Amino acid sequence: MKRLNDRAFHILQTEVRRCLDSGAIGQVQLELALRRLEKFRLQSGTPVTEAELKEAIVDLIPTFNLKVLRQAAKLNRPPSGFWFGLKLGTAAIALSAGGIWLVNRPIPWIRYPVMQVAPFLLTPSYMAMDHNYRRAIALVEQSDQLVNQATAFEDLDLGTQKVKAAQKHLDELPAWFLGHYPGDYCRWAGCRWRFTIDEFESARKEIARLEVKLFQEKNAQTRFEQTEQALGEAVRVIRDGATGEARMNALIDWRGAIDSFNQLPESTLAGKLARTKVNAIDRDFREAVELGQ
Structure with missing residues (x-):
């Protein structure tokens, strides 16, 4: 007896293709999901359970309709009158x-x-x-x-x-x-x-170290994004042709953004990204100052 009968397979196949048509998955996920189902279909033995179907599909298609899984599992059960x-x-x-x-x-x-x-x-x-x-x-x-x-x-x-x-x-x-x-x-x-105890403790220490690193990275990322936002506003004001005090305040904010980028820790991703762009920002700032003189 096949582990996955034809009726259950076709119901699952139809839902997988529906997920592709709706844009919920790509072609790769579709092919992998169908390959797993086809493998069940070719195997002989006890019928595939709902839990096995869920394990085979949901990691590829998180939005897969669980009602369809339940219906397919029910259809896949062999008929039996020995309820007792x-x-x-x-x-x-x-x-x-x-x-x-x-x-x-x-x-x-x-x-x-x-x-x-x-x-x-x-x-x-x-x-x-x-x-x-x-x-x-x-x-x-x-x-x-x-x-x-x-x-x-x-x-x-x-x-x-x-x-x-x-x-x-x-x-x-x-x-x-x-x-x-x-x-x-x-x-x-x-x-x-x-x-071993040493291996267990080593893994725990590595996770603790990564958590500290991620905390630092997240703080730096927040500062990086805030600085980018402030810089973008300052550049917009200058390019819109602001004059007088408005222009002066925008230039101060621009200069402050450059300083903020330079202060980001070099050990963080945000610091590395800031270093790659700060020279260009500083050059544009100097040009803006010279044009205003």
């Missing part, structure tokens, strides 16, 4: 899930006996730790690139988002697990990392 058996199965699964949830809680006197007798029951917490670790490290690296090698303010905005996401994943890493390496899990999951 289904209820019993659901109850058994719920009880099992509850038991697994309990043994995976960060309670040493529960975990350690299970670790000795049936370590496979701890797989969910190992998987969660593995996922959060990988995402945290990847996001820290991305954040470092975006913040320390930013070429535009948009890079800093994206860097801020990455830092927050990295911090969230670090917060999800259980402190009681520091220094513990799940050997059985990693033998079949292919872990290539060692979750």
Whole structure:
């Protein structure tokens, strides 16, 4: 049995194409989304759930209609008349899930006996730790690139988002697990990392450093944008042919904008951008002064 039947696939395909026609996505997102759906369609096994469909589509198309997802998931379910058996199965699964949830809680006197007798029951917490670790490290690296090698303010905005996401994943890493390496899990999951206290603290310090850096960058960006606005107004007044006191005040504001640009920290993106434009601004200022004499 195909994991995604034709009816459900066509409903999802129609909605994806509608998103393209409305301008909500581009051609690349459309092709990636359809490729993921086609992959489900070619697989055999249990029907794809609503959660799986959401995970496959929503990261590419955030505005995707969730009602369509729900409808497709409903159509994808195989018909069955064994409701009683289904209820019993659901109850058994719920009880099992509850038991697994309990043994995976960060309670040493529960975990350690299970670790000795049936370590496979701890797989969910190992998987969660593995996922959060990988995402945290990847996001820290991305954040470092975006913040320390930013070429535009948009890079800093994206860097801020990455830092927050990295911090969230670090917060999800259980402190009681520091220094513990799940050997059985990693033998079949292919872990290539060692979750140590030093590594954990290093990641936290890097995030803290980036947060300080972003705070400085944001302050400098605010001053840069305010200075640009004041400069633009001063230049407009001069070019409109202002005379007398109005012209003098505009020249003072222009000179003040040059000074403000020069005072921005060179270590910030705003400071670097200011240095690239301040010479031209100063030259235009001198010309404006000479023309008024």
